[in-house]
Amino acid sequence: MLAVHFGAGNIGRGFIGSLLSQSGYEVVFVDVNTEVVQRLQEKREYRVVIAGETNEEQLIRNVSALHSETQHEEVVELITKADLVTTAVGPNVLPLLSSTIAEGLRQRLAVNRNPVHVIACENMIGGSGFLKKHVFEHLSEEEKAAVDTYYSFPNCAVDRIVPNQKNDDPLMVIVEPFFEWVIETKHIVGDAPSIVGAHFVNELQPYIERKLFTVNTGHAIASYLGYYKKLSTINEAMEDDDIRADVVKALHESGRVLIKKYGWNPEEHQAYIEKIVQRFTNPAITDEVTRVARSPIRKLGANDRLISPAKQYYELFQEVPQGLVKGIAALLLFDYKEDGEAEELQKTIKELGIEGALLKYSQLEHDHPLVQEIKKQVHIFSTCDTSKHVKG
Template structure:
């Protein structure tokens, strides 16, 4: 069995590639990082460590890599023979890898099914990738693009070995089966479900929402890591408040068991607090424009709660904190900071969040934003 995985970064090596190898796939990573690609070619293996009390480690063997910039023909040849194609490149890069995937798929023999799974932090990632591929090549009936939800915390790495990656022990990989044949592959550790939307939103509105708010409130109070942020009772209370708000929304929409979901929230709080995971604020907080978009982890649940008559004050506070965030090394943060400075917060809400300063949610966000100009008193 052969798999091609786009993205030889920390998620690719420490999660998706690892599970594919455990299933028995020969994995070919595709990336543009010359150092990582050449090391994978030379060694055909790498180590994964676990941020836990046991601090275990395992070796992932039987892997190789290709550079998509200098070796496109070899990548196309690998796609031609692959049983599974996965990605972990970030939502914005799916459009960039789509032409190469389309060319490889076009050259496949007929009646040879292939499964293309975008393992990205976004809703409908695989279907989005399918649309991008369709711009270059008509989609064949045996090319399957099942949506997926993935969850594993992999912080920024600082190791001498460019291939070594350290991850948390917990992971979740859910794949939707409603458009798949019964003969679809079963990857080690994957949960297969008929309808993935409840699982995507549970993860997005709990893990991603909580992580983001911890980062933006943490930055406001000059913390360096997520674990450090949650040692501050003001920040911990702010995160937990927002997660119980999103919990109400998930219970309303999907009928999750309240006791089970409360336990899920607390499990994720413990994950964020893990002192062995040096998860830096600058990593989690980056790309605030994407995270503040109307369909993402902060604004979407807040709007849906307010429409149901449920207060979303914790989420409004988290959104306001995101609007105060500034990292000159992050292009989205710089753009947002410049726009607020030039046009003001009300215009920013309308332009980026598609919210009005006159509605209940918009006015609540502005109230918190103004209070955060004096951050000592910004969280009651």
């Protein structure tokens, strides 16, 4: 079996590529990083360290790599032969891959109509559908119909913490023990792909929202509150009793939304929340607050990890979720100079005010009850002496 995977970064190697190799696939990574590509071509293996109570080491074999720019034709050729095409590149990069994938599928139609599954393993809702939309921009109507008949773009939800790291061995990746890869089957053409550890479901939306409203919501709030208190890592943030309490409060609010919407068992969801909080405090995983907090404009989106559960909470219960509001307010104060979105956000707030920024990025009208509560919390943060919160 052959898998073509776009993205040879830490998540690509430490999560998706690792599982595919363990599932018996020959994995060919496609990336623009010349050094990583060359090392994978030379070694054809790399190490993954599972950072837990004991550091288990896995040797990932049967892998290679192609450079997406200088070996474009080889990439296209492999797509015509692949059993699986996956990505882990970040949502903003997906449109840049679409023409290459479209070219590969177009050529495949002429030589190989066996099913191939194209799965975008990104931290977003509907990633594969988003990629498909951009791929179809490069195809004729006849080609679109044929691709829909023979190939599929199943959506998925992925979850594994892979922190920023610099190792002596540049191919080695340190990851947390926990992972979840949930793949939706309802639009799959042919048989579902064989992937060790993947969970297949007919309807993905509940699992996407569970992950987004728990893992991503909690991680984001810990990062923005940690940044506000001038802490460096997520571990330090979660060691702060106030931040931990705020994170847990927000996750209970988002959890209340999920339980109401999907009829989940409250005790089981509480256990899931506790598991997530434990993951954030794993001493073997050190993740920088500024890395987790990056791209605040995207995370302020109407359908993203903070605004969406907060809006749904208010709509379902006619109450303002104070834990989520606190996290949103902290995001609005994220002014990290090395993050372009953070600088743009601060510029927008200066020009349009809190209300204007929330309307522009979150589609929250000025008279929405959340807006005034968020503004009130920003004022509270802004008038506090943050030096009191710095750990010495």
